[in-house]
Amino acid sequence: MTVHVPSDRPMPQSQRNVQPYARKEDETAMKTITPVQILEGSITSPACNYTHVVPAVIFSTSGFMGNLFHEFNEIIIPLFLTTHHFQSHVQFIIVDYDPWFVTKYNRILTHLSPYEFINSASNGSVHCFPGIVVGLEYHDNLAINYSDIPGGYSMLDFKQFLKEAYNLKVKTLSKIEQPVLMLISRNGSRMFLNEDEMVGMMEELGFRVVVVTPNRMANLDKFASVVNSCSVMVGAHGAGLANELFLPTGAVxxxxxxxxxxxxxxxxxxxxxxxxxxxxxxxxxEPEESTLIDRYGRDHQVFVDPGAIFAMGYYTARAIYVDGQNMKINLVRFRKTLVEALGFLGHSSPTN
Known part of the structure; x- marks a missing residue:
């Protein structure tokens, strides 16, 4: 796709390519992003097939897709902080158009723009806009820097935007009487091997426990309201924890x-x-709660010096710590953490 930016005054022609993805420092992700060619200066632009009255924003739906954390971190939140100040007066042009992504996040996309999305690969027409933004702003992991966005929006504003987009009813914990705990159940890696025992202990503490699997989390239109009804979310480090975005204010x-x-x-x-x-x-x-201890032993470098393992390269460390371990949780130790969570909610455990 080519963007023509003509000038009203004589100036040299220039050409550059921009990959419209937020995490430009991530070389692995950027390999999948199709560049947009930008021509500026004293150029002859092609005749318009369509003339639009609102500006356009070009972004890619490629990158690390299929992972909730990356989808929010590198597309959804950057799209919000780049376009929310347009107050829906903006049209999206999507590079590397992924129908699955557009369907999954249709509520968010249509809440930001009521105009039909343009798929750059299948639409060969010439579209003319009064202005254009190529690519998305990025601040930090699941973050918006209040002072660096037009209008001064924050993550709390983004959460309010999500509540409106998904019609979420629970804004604060005051609307939840019995504490509801969501336990994210994983498969493949970082699983809780004693999950049933964990659920029993949680119920003994007074929680109503909701166990969710990756299949249930796939339909965000339905799942967002499930998360929004919970007081506590528990899960091993992984993409599913990005659902914290849908928790009500004050949840744990x-x-x-x-x-x-x-x-x-x-x-x-x-x-x-x-x-x-x-x-x-x-x-x-603790090391004894990880299945890595059965494979390597307590005195192995995997336990005594994880930094040395990461120094061998990301993929070496990932194979061990991210993809290669499951956990059997010490219920006595973990119970103390959940009692602390109850305290945050203003509840006490049955034994207190």
């Missing part, structure tokens, strides 16, 4: 931190929680 997110993933757990989900109005607790597992 408890992240179970697998061995070796302390930095990622805090950077991706721990630090952003506060700006969302979510109270955050983490439960760092």
């Amino acid at each position: 997110m408890v992240q179970v931190v697998p061995w070796g993933l302390e930095w990622a757990s805090n950077a991706y989900f721990g630090e952003p929680a506060q700006d969302m109005g979510v109270q955050y607790l983490e439960y760092k597992i």
Whole structure:
């Protein structure tokens, strides 16, 4: 796709390519993004087939798709902070058009723009706009910097936007009488091997427990309201924790931190929680709670020096800590974390 930007005064012609994706420093993601050619200066633009009265924003729906964290982190939140100040007077042009993505996030996309999306690959017409933005702004992991966006929006404003887009009813915990705990159940890696025992302990503490699987989380139109009805969300470090965006204000997110993933757990989900109005607790597992101990032993470098493992390269460390371990949670230790979560909610445990 080519964007022509003619000038009213004589100036040299220039040409550059822009890949319209937020995480430009991520070389792996950028390999999948189709560049947009921009021609500027004293150029002869082709005749318009369609003339629009609102500006356009060009972005890609490629990158790390199929992962809720990356979808929100690199497309949805950047799209909000780039376009919300247009107050729906904007049209989207999508590069690397993915029908699955557009269907999944249709409520959000149509809440930002009422105009029909333009698929750059299948629409060969010449469209003329009064202005255009190529690419999306990016601030940080699941974050919006209030002072760096027109209109001064924050993550709380984004959460309010999500409530409106998904018609979410619960704004604060005051509307939830019995504490409801959502337990994110994983398969493949970072699973809770004693999940049934964990649920029993949670129920003994007075929680109504909702166990959700990846299949149930796939339909965001329905699942957002399920998350919005919960007081506490518990899950191992992973993309599913991005659902904290739908928790009501004052809710608690408890992240179970697998061995070796302390930095990622805090950077991706721990630090952003506060700006969302979510109270955050983490439960760092001990070596004995990780299945890695059966494979490597307590004295292996995997346990005594995870930094050295990460120094061998991201994919080496990922194979071990992200994809290669499951967990059997110490119920006595974990119970203390959940009692603390109850305290945040203004409840006490049955034994207190």
